[in-house]
Amino acid sequence: MGSGKTSTGKYVAQKLNRPILSSDEMIVQKEGQPIAQVFEKSGETYFRQIEKNVVKELATKSNVVIDCGGGVILDPENIVTLKKNGIIIYLITSPEFIYQRVKNRRHRPLLNVPDPQSKIRELLEQRQSLYESSADLTINTDGKTPQQVGEELLKIFHD
Numbered sequence: 001m002g003s004g005k006t007s008t009g010k011y012v013a014q015k016l017n018r019p020i021l022s023s024d025e026m027i028v029q030k031e032g033q034p035i036a037q038v039f040e041k042s043g044e045t046y047f048r049q050i051e052k053n054v055v056k057e058l059a060t061k062s063n064v065v066i067d068c069g070g071g072v073i074l075d076p077e078n079i080v081t082l083k084k085n086g087i088i089i090y091l092i093t094s095p096e097f098i099y100q101r102v103k104n105r106r107h108r109p110l111l112n113v114p115d116p117q118s119k120i121r122e123l124l125e126q127r128q129s130l131y132e133s134s135a136d137l138t139i140n141t142d143g144k145t146p147q148q149v150g151e152e153l154l155k156i157f158h159d
């Protein structure tokens with residue numbers, strides 16, 4: 001969340017002339033409501049099951065860039081599914097930069113709390129080892145635009 005996955009993914013997809021597919025966008029389409037409402041009405045457990053089904057569907061695609069929500073990593077089956085036909089890139093970002101990027105956005109259900117900065121740190125602490133162990137490639141995004149991160153990725157893949 002707030003690492004630049006969506007913006008970087010769009011940039012890379014455009015440069016590679018490939019479609020970008022978003023797990024979050026697919027969930028919104030399938031559920032007919034924003035993710036925040038899915039969380040509010042049906043809970044996180046329901047959301048994660050829908051997310052898992054969407055990941056299975058996305059992972060069957062070829063020659064696409066997939067932008068997955070940050071919580072996809074919480075289910076080990078999602079990682080196995082995604083690695084069957086692709087590579088996983090972890091855009092590592094410090095809590096401070098994440099907060100700066102998301103502080104004015106209200107559509108983040110996990111951050112609709114009194115102290116979002118603490119929640120960001122908590123989520124990163126919970127997920128960090130999962131992100132690191134699952135990633136085929138890690139890129140630090142602190143202080144970089146999505147275009148700069150995208151160019152780093154493109155350079156890696158073209159070398």
